Amino acid sequence: MEKIKMTTPLVEMDGDEMTRILWQMIKDELLLPFIDLKTEYYDLGLKYRNETNDQVTVDSANATLKYGVAVKCATITPNAARMTEYDLKEMWKSPNGTIRAILNGTVFRTPIIVKGIEPYVKNWKKPITIARHAYGDIYLNTEAQVGKGKAELVFTDENGNETRQLIHEFDEDGGIIQGVHNCNKSIEDFAKACFNYALDQKKDLWFGAKDTISKKYDHKFKDIFNDIYEKDYKEKFEEAGIEYFYTLIDDIVARIMKSNGGMIWACKNYDGDVMSDMVSSAFGSLAMMTSVLVNPDGIYEYEAAHGTVQRHYYKHLKGEETSTNSVATIFAWTGALRKRGELDELPELVRFANKLERATIATIESGKMTKDLALITKLEETVTLDSLGFIKEIRKNLEDLL
Ligand code: NAP
Ligand code: MG
Numbered sequence: 458m459e460k461i462k463m464t465t466p467l468v469e470m471d472g473d474e475m476t477r478i479l480w481q482m483i484k485d486e487l488l489l490p491f492i493d494l495k496t497e498y499y500d501l502g503l504k505y506r507n508e509t510n511d512q513v514t515v516d517s518a519n520a521t522l523k524y525g526v527a528v529k530c531a532t533i534t535p536n537a538a539r540m541t542e543y544d545l546k547e548m549w550k551s552p553n554g555t556i557r558a559i560l561n562g563t564v565f566r567t568p569i570i571v572k573g574i575e576p577y578v579k580n581w582k583k584p585i586t587i588a589r590h591a592y593g594d595i596y597l598n599t600e601a602q603v604g605k606g607k608a609e610l611v612f613t614d615e616n617g618n619e620t621r622q623l624i625h626e627f628d629e630d631g632g633i634i635q636g637v638h639n640c641n642k643s644i645e646d647f648a649k650a651c652f653n654y655a656l657d658q659k660k661d662l663w664f665g666a667k668d669t670i671s672k673k674y675d676h677k678f679k680d681i682f683n684d685i686y687e688k689d690y691k692e693k694f695e696e697a698g699i700e701y702f703y704t705l706i707d708d709i710v711a712r713i714m715k716s717n718g719g720m721i722w723a724c725k726n727y728d729g730d731v732m733s734d735m736v737s738s739a740f741g742s743l744a745m746m747t748s749v750l751v752n753p754d755g756i757y758e759y760e761a762a763h764g765t766v767q768r769h770y771y772k773h774l775k776g777e778e779t780s781t782n783s784v785a786t787i788f789a790w791t792g793a794l795r796k797r798g799e800l801d802e803l804p805e806l807v808r809f810a811n812k813l814e815r816a817t818i819a820t821i822e823s824g825k826m827t828k829d830l831a832l833i834t835k836l837e838e839t840v841t842l843d844s845l846g847f848i849k850e851i852r853k854n855l856e857d858l859l
Pocket of ligand 1: 533765780782
């Protein structure tokens with residue numbers, strides 16, 4: 458078979474620990490034999506981030522802005538223990554945070570559904586995608602514990618004029634106060650990213666907040682979404698046969714529980730934090746979640762939703778067998794290859810990405826899986842494979858499909 462050609466390189470962001478091992482296995486077994494893989498390679502492994510004073514992370518994000526599509530391996534976010542383990546010059550920031558800030562993106566997370574790993578909510582037949590706003594609210598708060606006295610909200614405009622609103626008069630028991638904010642621009646970019654992604658995926662978009670209680674703050678989110686929708690997206694949604702609607706977040710929760718899934722659920726920052734954990738747990742496993750960062754101009758960065766699986770890596774280093782699930786990392790690659798294929802009009806590349814996903818799902822549905830899935834599957838006859846064994850089984854299925 459002749460290898461599939463690519464025209465524009467993918468931005469390849471390599472990573473750390475067990476996922477770095479899986480990364481190489483996936484390339485060797487599932488990609489390089491079939492594709493003339495074109496990538497611009499950035500090593501985001503912690504060792505090289507440290508050597509370059511984290512410049513490599515910034516460079517990889519800028520390359521993503523240039524080329525439009527990236528695929529990222531999980532990376533270590535350093536903490537005190539990593540400072541000594543890797544002899545770091547500094548406690549470098551989270552690469553995902555750095556990349557998200559440069560791309561100004563919204564993260565969309567979607568479970569990968571396979572027969573035999575059933576969602577806990579029995580009527581959920583299609584995946585539910587969570588779109589989480591990644592700026593502001595309580596994540597950038599100012600807060601205090603206070604005693605007796607008066608708390609006020611003070612705003613000073615650019616000319617020095619003050620407006621004051623009473624928050625609360627505290628008695629001797631005291632209490633707690635908190636200031637939060639968001640910026641119109643950030644909410645607009647979030648809204649655009651959601652509308653674009655819904656069109657890209659041909660899925661309905663639901664957005665919920667609490668505007669009945671928060672008549673200015675949450676109401677602003679509702680208004681911004683609505684204005685942008687009416688102005689720029691309504692016709693496109695109608696043409697695509699998809700729907701956008703806003704309702705109270707409580708109403709969304711009730712409707713989601715009764716739905717068959719299949720929608721994109723846009724959430725404010727905190728709601729997205731909580732609800733994405735609920736959705737991913739209800740669907741089974743973080744190792745079966747795709748994650749993509751989308752910016753308002755249609756730049757895409759695909760990754761797995763889980764971390765570097767440190768515990769498995771230490772077993773691997775000791776020469777012990779590991780059974781680490783590579784599905785989310787494989788789907789990061791297929792997501793990126795498919796997007797590259799769509800943008801560059803390479804139908805063969807799109808078909809390859811689809812087939813690799815089908816081969817991966819078929820492998821699990823035939824009972825061959827890694828240990829994490831074997832523990833939760835409803836399938837009766839299963840074979841638990843090691844990390845490489847699982848990838849080799851996928852390769853067999855892929856070769857049958859090609
Ligand atoms: P983790 O790597 O997601 O792993 C936590 C546990 O979940 C593992 O020990 C394993 O459980 C299970 N697990 C996760 N992914 C799995 C997979 N693919 N196959 C099988 N089991 C899997 O989270 P962590 O241990 O909290 O974090 C490790 C490192 O990852 C940290 O340095 C953190 O900074 C980084 N991290 C990176 C990202 C990212 O780059 N996107 C995200 C989160 C965390 P068992 O051990 O019970 O088998
Ligand atoms: Mg959370």
